[in-house]
Amino acid sequence: MTTLFCRRLRLEIDLTRCHIAEPVLPAGYRWVEWSPELLDRHAAVKFRCFETEKDGQVFPSLRSADGCRRLMDYIAANPLLVPNATWLLACDDAALNDLADCGTIQGLASVPESGAIQNVGIVPEHRGRGLGRALVQAALCGFHASGLTHISLEVTAANLPAVRLYQSLGFLVTKTLYRSVE
Numbered sequence: 001m002t003t004l005f006c007r008r009l010r011l012e013i014d015l016t017r018c019h020i021a022e023p024v025l026p027a028g029y030r031w032v033e034w035s036p037e038l039l040d041r042h043a044a045v046k047f048r049c050f051e052t053e054k055d056g057q058v059f060p061s062l063r064s065a066d067g068c069r070r071l072m073d074y075i076a077a078n079p080l081l082v083p084n085a086t087w088l089l090a091c092d093d094a095a096l097n098d099l100a101d102c103g104t105i106q107g108l109a110s111v112p113e114s115g116a117i118q119n120v121g122i123v124p125e126h127r128g129r130g131l132g133r134a135l136v137q138a139a140l141c142g143f144h145a146s147g148l149t150h151i152s153l154e155v156t157a158a159n160l161p162a163v164r165l166y167q168s169l170g171f172l173v174t175k176t177l178y179r180s181v182e
Contacts, residue, residue, distance in 0.1 A: 004180065005181065009177070012172060015150070029089055044101065050068075088101055105119065107142060114151070120162070136165070153171070
C-alpha cells in the first residue's frame, strides 16, 4: 500500500512588528462572539467548510459531523482557548428570516505570549467575499487584546488562496511539514 503525503506550511506572525486592521464585514454579515452554548453551531459550520476539502482527507475529524463535534468539544474544554480569538460568522438569510452560520475560527494559547489559529473556515457558497480575511483579522485582534503577540497556524500548501491571504496579512512561512493522507 502506498502512503500519500500532503505538504503543509507553518506560518507565523509577530504582532509587535505589524499592524492588523480592524476587521470589516460586508453588509448582511454579523460577528457572533464565542460562548460554550455555540459549540454545536461551530461544529456544524466547520463540517460544512471542510467536508469536501483536502483538509478533510488529511484530518479525519474534519470530514464528519461527529468528528467536527468531537474536535469542538476538545477545543472548548481546552483551558488554553482564547475566547477573544474564537468567532462564528453569520449572514442574514432573507429566505428563512433568520441568521445562517457561514464561518468559524478558533484561537488557542500555546506558550506565554504565543497563540495558534485553528480551523479557519468559510462555507463554500460564501467564499470570495473577504470573510476569511475578516475572521483572521478578528482572531489576531483578539490574541493581541489577550496579550499574545506571536501567532502561528498551519495550512495545506496546495490551498493557494489561503496561503496568499495569510501572507498578505503578514504571516511568514517558517516550516514545511508533511502529513499522511488517509
